[in-house]
Structure formats: C-alpha cells, structure tokens
Amino acid sequence: WTHLLEVELTVRGAPSSPAALDFLLPIWRTGRYVVFDFAGGVQEFSATDGAGAPVRWTKTDKSTWRVEKGRATGVTIRYKVYANEFEMRTRGLNDEHAFVDGCAVFMYLEKFRSLPLTVTVAPYQDWHVTTGLESVAGERFTFKAKNLDELMDCPMEVGNQKDFEFVVEGKKHVLSIFGAGNYDPNKMMTDIGKIVTLNKEFWGDLPYERYVFFVHLGLQGGGGTEHLNSTIMQTGPFGFKNPNSYRGFLGLVSHEYFHTWNVKQLRPKGIAPYDYTKENYVPELWIAEGTTSYYGGLLLLRGGFSPAQSAYEWRANTVQDERQRPGNRIQSVSESGFDAWVKFWKEHQQGFNSESDYYGKGSDVSLVLDLEIRQHSNNKYSLDDAMRTLYKRFPLGGRGYTDDDLRSIAEKLAGIDLKKFFVDYVTGTVPIDWERYLGYAGLNLQSKDSDRKISLGMMTVDRENRTRVTRVTAGSPAYDSGIDIGDEVVALNGLRVRTSDLQDRLADYKPGDKVKLTVFRRDRLREFEMTLRLQDVPSYKVTKVEQPTPLQKSIFEFWLKTTWE
Numbered sequence: 001w002t003h004l005l006e007v008e009l010t011v012r013g014a015p016s017s018p019a020a021l022d023f024l025l026p027i028w029r030t031g032r033y034v035v036f037d038f039a040g041g042v043q044e045f046s047a048t049d050g051a052g053a054p055v056r057w058t059k060t061d062k063s064t065w066r067v068e069k070g071r072a073t074g075v076t077i078r079y080k081v082y083a084n085e086f087e088m089r090t091r092g093l094n095d096e097h098a099f100v101d102g103c104a105v106f107m108y109l110e111k112f113r114s115l116p117l118t119v120t121v122a123p124y125q126d127w128h129v130t131t132g133l134e135s136v137a138g139e140r141f142t143f144k145a146k147n148l149d150e151l152m153d154c155p156m157e158v159g160n161q162k163d164f165e166f167v168v169e170g171k172k173h174v175l176s177i178f179g180a181g182n183y184d185p186n187k188m189m190t191d192i193g194k195i196v197t198l199n200k201e202f203w204g205d206l207p208y209e210r211y212v213f214f215v216h217l218g219l220q221g222g223g224g225t226e227h228l229n230s231t232i233m234q235t236g237p238f239g240f241k242n243p244n245s246y247r248g249f250l251g252l253v254s255h256e257y258f259h260t261w262n263v264k265q266l267r268p269k270g271i272a273p274y275d276y277t278k279e280n281y282v283p284e285l286w287i288a289e290g291t292t293s294y295y296g297g298l299l300l301l302r303g304g305f306s307p308a309q310s311a312y313e314w315r316a317n318t319v320q321d322e323r324q325r326p327g328n329r330i331q332s333v334s335e336s337g338f339d340a341w342v343k344f345w346k347e348h349q350q351g352f353n354s355e356s357d358y359y360g361k362g363s364d365v366s367l368v369l370d371l372e373i374r375q376h377s378n379n380k381y382s383l384d385d386a387m388r389t390l391y392k393r394f395p396l397g398g399r400g401y402t403d404d405d406l407r408s409i410a411e412k413l414a415g416i417d418l419k420k421f422f423v424d425y426v427t428g429t430v431p432i433d434w435e436r437y438l439g440y441a442g443l444n445l446q447s448k449d450s451d452r453k454i455s456l457g458m459m460t461v462d463r464e465n466r467t468r469v470t471r472v473t474a475g476s477p478a479y480d481s482g483i484d485i486g487d488e489v490v491a492l493n494g495l496r497v498r499t500s501d502l503q504d505r506l507a508d509y510k511p512g513d514k515v516k517l518t519v520f521r522r523d524r525l526r527e528f529e530m531t532l533r534l535q536d537v538p539s540y541k542v543t544k545v546e547q548p549t550p551l552q553k554s555i556f557e558f559w560l561k562t563t564w565e
Contacts, residue, residue: 003084003093004043005100009077009107012050016071021109023065023077026276029090029103030153031225031259033282034345036090038104039063041082050074063277065107081105086216089155089225089232097127097159097178099216099232101225102152103276110277113148123158130163130176131156132212132230149274153228153264157214164189168196172210179217181237188240191305195254198299202384203261203391211260213253224252226259250305255296262295262387263288265396272400284403285337286426290362291387294370297363302561311560312443312542319434319445322364324537326474327355333362334403334427349485353474356429365425368437371555372421373414375440379554381413389413403427441559442545442552447538454506455535456517460489460499467498469519478517481530487519494518506532 014021025039039062047057047065049072056068057077069075083105086092090104106119120142121129132154133143145151157176164175166189173196175189192213200206212230217237224233233252239245263271268284282288301311322328336344336356343355370383386409393409394401403426411418424430435445457476460467467489472479491497492505493515509515513532518525544564545552553564 003082005081005083005091005093005098005105007079007081007105011075011109012073014069014073014075016073019068019070021067021069021075022060023067023107024110024277025063025107026103026152027063027278028276029101030274031227032345033280033285033340035279035341036104037062038090043080043082045077045079047075047077077107087221087234089234097157097161100156100158102155106151108148116147117145117151119143119145119151121156121158127159129156129158130161130174130212130214132210132228150228152276154230155214155227155232166193168193169200169206171206171208174210174212175215176212177215177217179237181217181240183240191250192253194303195250195257195299198303199257199260202299203388207260207265222252224256226256226264228264231256231259247306251296251300254300255292258292258295258299261391262292266391266394267396267400269400269402272398279341281338282340283334283338284401285340285358286333286362286365287406289359290333291366293359293363294366308560308562315438315443316540316542318364319540320537321360322432325357326353327351328361329429329431330354331356332427332429333358333365333425336361352471364432368425368432369410369421370559371437371440372418373410374555374559376414376416379551379558382559385413386410438542440552441556442548444543444545446541446543448541449538452534452538453503454509454511454532456506456530458483460502462499475536477530477532481528483517483519483528484521487521489517489519491518
C-alpha cells in the first residue's frame with residue numbers, strides 16, 4: 001500500500017478576474033494547537049481549466065498553490081496526499097481503512113470559504129463511509145457541507161467499520177468502531193447515551209441533528225479530538241471488561257463530547273473564526289480545554305459512573321499533581337495556552353520544570369473558580385451557570401469570548417470582585433490555596449506524610465531492554481547530582497536496576513543516605529552520587545469535616561449532585 005489519498009477539487013462559476021486562484025492547504029488541524037505543515041505530504045499536483053486543458057501553476061509559499069487560470073471560470077486541481085498518521089488523528093490510509101480530517105487533506109480558496117461544497121468519496125472495494133456530513137439524496141457516497149469550516153470539521157472514516165445507530169434525546173447518534181476488541185456495543189451505547197443526557201441537562205440543548213462517536217481500537221496511543229458533530233477517539237482493544245479501564249474510556253468520551261459546546265460552539269476570540277494558514281493564539285485554552293477536563297470528570301461523578309468516594313481520591317491526586325509540577329510556578333495557565341504552538345505540544349525536555357499545563361492546571365483553576373462562585377453566592381450560582389451564560393452570549397459565528405468575559409459573568413454571579421483571583425491563578429503563578437477552597441465544600445485536605453517515599457525526582461521508561469531517563473524534576477536529588485534526560489540507567493550502587501524495581505530498591509534506604517547511579521551517556525559510562533530524601537510533595541487524602549455548616553453541606557451536595565451522608 002502506498003498510503004496515498006487521491007484528491008480532485010473542481011471550482012465552477014469562478015469570476016473571470018482575477019486571472020489566478022490561490023489554493024491553500026491548512027498548516028494545522030482544529031483541536032490541536034501545533035503546526036503540522038500538511039503540505040509536506042502533497043505530491044503530483046496538476047491543474048486544468050473547465051475544458052480540461054492544462055494550466056500553469058506555481059507555489060508561492062509552503063502551503064499555497066497559485067493556479068494561472070486566465071479568464072476561465074472553471075478550474076480542476078488534482079493531487080495526492082501521503083497519509084499514514086492515524087495516531088495523530090489527521091490522515092491515514094492502509095489496507096484496512098482510511099481516516100480523513102479535512103484540514104490535513106483538502107485544499108481550499110479563502111475568498112470562497114463561506115460557500116457550500118459537495119464531496120464525493122470513491123471507497124476501495126466494499127468499504128463504506130461514515131461521517132457527520134449530510135448525505136446528498138440519490139448520490140452514493142456524496143455529502144454536502146454548508147461551508148468550508150463544516151467540511152474541515154467533519155472527519156470521515158472509510159472502511160469496514162461497524163456502525164451502531166441509537167437515538168438519545170430525540171437525536172440520532174452513531175457509534176462507529178474500527179478494529180477488533182472485547183467491547184459490548186449495547187453497553188457502550190447505553191453509557192454514551194447517559195453522557196449525552198447529562199450534557200443536554202447541563203447546556204440545555206443538543207446543537208446538532210446527528211452525532212458520530214468514532215472509535216479506533218488497537219493503536220499504540222490513546223486520546224481523542226473533538227469535531228463539530230463528531231469525535232474521533234483512540235483506545236486499547238481489550239480494556240472494556242476492566243472496570244477501571246472502561247471508566248477511563250468513558251472519561252475520554254465525556255471530555256470530547258463536552259467539547260461539542262465548549263470550543264465547537266462556544267469559541268475563544270482567537271479561533272472565532274479559524275485561520276488555517278497560521279497559528280491562532282488562544283490564551284483562553286485553560287477554559288476551552290481545562291474547563292472541559294474539569295467537567296469531563298465531574299459529569300461522570302454526577303451521573304453515577306464513579307462512586308462518591310472516588311471524588312475525594314480525584315481531588316487528592318489533583319492537589320499533589322498541581323503542587324509537584326515546578327512549571328506551575330514559572331508559567332501562568334494563560335501563557336500556557338498562548339504558547340501551546342511552541343511549547344506544550346512540542347513536549348520539550350524542560351517542559352515539566354518550566355511550563356504549566358492548560359489541561360491539568362486549567363481544570364484546577366476551573367474547580368476553585370466553581371467553588372469560589374458557590375461560596376460567595378451562598379450556593380445560588382456556580383461555574384455551571386457561568387458557562388451556560390457564556391454559551392448564550394457568544395453563539396457560533398459571532399465574536400469569540402475572552403478571559404475578561406468569563407470574569408465579568410463570574411463576578412456578577414458571585415457578587416464579588418474576582419480581579420485578584422484571575423491575576424493570581426490565570427495570568428499569575430500563585431500556588432492554589434487548596435485547603436481554603438476545598439473547605440468551602442466541607443472537605444479537609446491532609447498530607448499523608450506516612451506514605452512519603454524516597455524519591456530520586458526522575459522518571460524512567462524501559463524500551464528495547466534499556467532504561468532511559470525521560471524526566472528530571474528541578475531541585476530533586478537526580479537534578480542536583482547531574483542526571484540528564486536521555487541517560488541510560490545501568491545500576492544503582494553497582495547492581496543492575498530497571499524501572500520496575502527502582503522504587504523497591506530505594507525502599508531499602510532512608511533519607512540522608514548516599515547512593516551511586518551508573519548511567520551510559522552518549523556511550524560513555526558515568527557515575528553520579530546523590531543524597532536521598534523523601535519526595536518533596538506528599539500524597540494527600542481528602543475527608544469530610546465532622547460537623548459541616550449548612551453552606552458547606554449545601555455546596556458539597558449541589559456540586560457533586562450527591563448527599564452528604
């Protein structure tokens with residue numbers, strides 16, 4: 001298989017002037033804020049006029065093909081795209097199936113992007129097409145889009161995927177699964193249907209007539225990407241019988257589906273509308289992604305997919321994660337979103353130490369903003385109300401929102417000035433006062449000092465019978481001794497060690513002990529001595545206070561949609 005998608009694009013009724021048309025290919029895809037440079041996969045480009053005669057063309061930059069059409073009103077371009085990036089959820093074709101994200105495959109004319117389009121797919125042999133696009137009646141494998149943005153935001157799965165149709169809240173839904181696994185489609189449709197209903201109750205509507213849940217099984221990686229009326233999700237094939245793994249999958253569904261409103265309808269200013277030709281700077285990604293991460297988990301708790309006790313464990317782990325990331329003290333969550341193009345998605349070696357995370361930290365800020373609004377409004381309002389108000393005020397197609405818009409709405413609901421909150425936690429790097437905010441809901445945060453373990457402050461991964469250092473935390477024993485990312489760990493105190501037994505080996509020592517770590521660095525054997533100490537940030541436990549105030553009890557119950565007892 002050549003992995004080549006063949007594309008033909010025809011323009012009819014173009015004005016006779018100007019004499020040239022610029023065909024563009026996006027440099028990024030929606031949902032992931034990093035430059036992909038899709039043009040690198042284009043080959044064998046050609047162009048003809050309406051009569052089929054070849055016309056001249058030239059490239060004016062990396063992603064623009066200028067076709068010299070003269071006075072012709074019709075132009076057809078043809079090109080091939082190398083497609084073997086299933087794991088990136090962009091474009092892929094092999095002997096089993098094809099996946100097409102329009103941003104990665106379809107060229108377009110900027111001047112005419114608001115006009116309707118039709119697309120016809122020629123599947124291989126008995127393959128069929130699944131997409132969120134509306135079918136054209138009477139024309140096989142032909143679909144229509146209201147405009148370019150709809151075409152770009154409705155991916156296609158082409159193959160022998162299994163499509164299961166179901167109706168929730170009066171709307172059609174499709175569960176489209178590629179690959180073999182131990183899944184139960186009926187259980188999946190039932191549970192996904194509950195997630196649909198939870199979101200309908202949260203937002204008040206379903207902004208589509210038909211929605212497709214694409215699932216790819218068997219890939220090495222995981223994750224998902226939101227689209228206008230669909231989502232593409234990747235997960236392992238045999239985790240559906242394991243309760244924890246299955247809850248993880250439902251968490252992915254919940255996150256991506258919440259995006260149907262938060263980012264696909266309700267958009268930050270920087271992506272309203274999308275500019276496919278360059279970076280779109282979005283400091284509000286902490287809301288677009290972080291708030292989505294917050295509610296993705298919270299709605300599952302509210303819907304009874306996880307036991308109430310897991311809410312405490314969830315928060316305890318959240319606190320530890322937020323406090324142990326050095327980058328949270330260096331980069332604000334707003335800056336993390338703005339710099340996503342050059343930092344977050346580049347996965348720099350120093351990222352953990354110097355960068356925040358608009359997903360994780362954005363979720364944290366959303367949580368404490370929720371509790372802040374509940375506390376000061378006497379639990380009359382919440383972040384739920386703020387998001388719904390934002391959704392109504394900034395409909396798709398209008399001006400996108402900013403941090404100031406959310407702040408203004410939240411202030412009216414809470415009845416207080418939230419300038420300091422946003423300066424501290426959104427544009428600043430002040431550590432979150434978790435004890436205070438969790439206390440609003442009658443929760444105690446306590447460190448589990450007895451569980452603190454010896455830590456070198458580094459992460460390792462075993463690959464191809466070698467143990468490599470993948471992260472070194474600033475200020476840790478490993479960092480201070482000179483251990484570097486990429487070092488191949490060979491031995492601890494002269495005895496061979498692997499990731500699987502490193503922590504067990506460290507349990508034999510106490511704080512203050514010195515150990516020697518032997519590594520290969522650029523094929524040279526090196527030895528580093530370090531003084532051991534307990535992990536800097538402890539693990540935590542969250543418990544309910546013994547005698548909650550009426551407000552604490554009320555916040556707890558309305559926040560988690562459960563009873564105090």
